[in-house]
Amino acid sequence: MLDFYVLPISYAFFTFPIAAALFTLPFLIVQYRRYGYIHKYRALILYLFLLYLMNAFYLILLPLPDSIHNSPPKAKSYAQWIPFHFVSDIAKETGVRLDSPATYLHLLKERAFLQVVFNILLMVPFGMFMRHYFRTRWAVCLLCTLGLSLFFEITQVTAVFGIYDYPYRLFDVDDLMMNTAGGLFGFVFADWIGRWLPRTDKLDERTDLSVRRVSYTQRAVAFLIDWMIMVPLMAILSVLHVPFTYLCAVVGYFIVIPFITNGLTPGKWLVRIRVKGKGERVTMRELAVRYGLLYLVAGGLNVAFLRIGANSIAPVFFMLLTLALFIFNAAIAIHILRCLFNRSRRLLHESKSDTTHVITAKGESIRTRS
Template identity: 60%
Template sequence: MLFPVTAALFAVPFMIVQYRRHGYIHKVRAIVLYLLLLYLMNAFFLILLPLPKSIHNEPPQAGSYFQLVPFRFVSDILRETAVKADAPSTYWHLLKERAVWQVAFNVVLTVPFGMFLRYYFRANWLRCLLLSLGLSLLFETTQVTGIFGIYDYPYRLFDVDDLLTNTAGGMVGFLVAEWVASHLPRIDKLDENVDLTQQRVSYTRRGLAFLIDWIVMAPAMGILRVFDVPYPYVAAVLIYFVGLPFFTNGRTIGKWAVRIRLKGRGERIRLDELLIRYGLLYLVVFGLNLLDAAYLANHGSKIVAALGALALLVMDAAFGLHLISRMITRKRQLFYEERSGTGHVIA
């Protein structure tokens, strides 16, 4: 249930990193990284749950919070098992022993981690060994600290055997990944035949750049208001969306983050192209909405308010339908792009 929320929060940084590093998003990378996220969430829930009923829990019954004797599980198995060394017919009883299943599941727990390390991150055996040990150490530390102090006492013990079996599981995954990788596309070869000049700039990518730009713009307008700059919205639009792209040849902070830029009719984008593009979008479409809101805040005429709201409703509905039509048809240029002769390209 938590995965969709976490995946949504992960989406923005994931897209920014993919756009910056590769210039586009490949579906294989996306699937593998989201599977890694899902795996790590499941692994942590498996070692953390069930939680104590209260954060004011009782201390463990054992005298110590640590089990530091390596291979203690071997003596546990020998003590609990009904297997007799001289009677092979009793060996199947091992499958019924709790200690055996605990070891087996501790190994299986980190097998996917080793597979991800080798297949996606191209880790060598030593790095896989150290990272698997580090992941297991994180598991054990989380448990023995009561989830880093959330609970009064640890509700599970730190067990060195868990470190050994988890690390072994990571190395098993490292070995298995060689066979798995032979049936999957090679991560280091995904971009070999990709021509970024032929890649279309999606509306998702443009929307992410828009989001970043307005996160930057909002405090900028606040600063202009503090210094009593006349018409702070207009000033911010002209500085950020016209002046900045003019000097950077089509880039804003948001466009830089997702590796796109504006291109006009020539090699360098012109000032008049930027004025037409963003004048129509931010000063006309967005600006009229803000102007109407400001007018209604200072005037109480119901007739004017009704007429203004109706006019804006028509304009916004027309713009919304225009945007949807461009998203679902081959003709993808929006009206302000057609008028200004500008468009997005991958930088």
């Protein structure tokens, strides 16, 4: 019986790194947007929640049939609608007698009894997460647990939403009831265990975002979002035959827009950071120096190299140019690594422009120049 559960759990742990990688970017965006930073305990809880959901889904899904053209189930119906039908199943399969407590241990070997226990335990962690992290009331927990259990049962009775010819597991109202009961047990248990754990709704009480250092991860997410916008923007400008496409896009997106919005780009706005200069508002000169060094010098040299191409100049000069650009990019990479491992060091484009990043207050609006 235990082997039936070991396979799905092992698959969940093996595939968790892939799911975590796909989950990370949306997680970072939501957390930065909502809180302005990443709290390690909050991140731990959410990744554990993801791991739990994967385990739960695999447990109701696996093992899969050998072929999508599977045989119909032996049962006459695809659903079991009689509440507490598991009681009669246990009575048929076990030798337990109510008047003989010594026979109660036989229950631990009976499939019908263990199935009920499993259905209860399956949703206990869900109820705990709902109360401890999401801070829901018991009625909300009940509805969410019922909804998740119903999703599991529908997945089974529809043959994984039509992938297989026939359902290989049946819809069982008892499973629905036991799953929901397990969620409520977890909800109650979370109240007890929560006395020794940090309250998730009070994690940010002592955090002063105005003095908190902006992490390189937060800046990297903003960078990624901005360039996800910039790449199609440059493609459009190129199709329209706008001269100096790269230059126009960089100046417009990273200098003009932040000058108007006081240091914000769409990516920075989404993760709640902005560029700050010496004064209350960042100046055009500060932005020009900052992004001129970053995108017009460092980035522009690489773009120019790609535009020149191997066929535009003599092979010897092209090799020398390639070597020079490699040394230049290697120096930049070493400089970035030194800044990553030494927080007192500043990136060159920031120190020369005397700008930095700050976290914006929640709900802070874009203040444009009049």
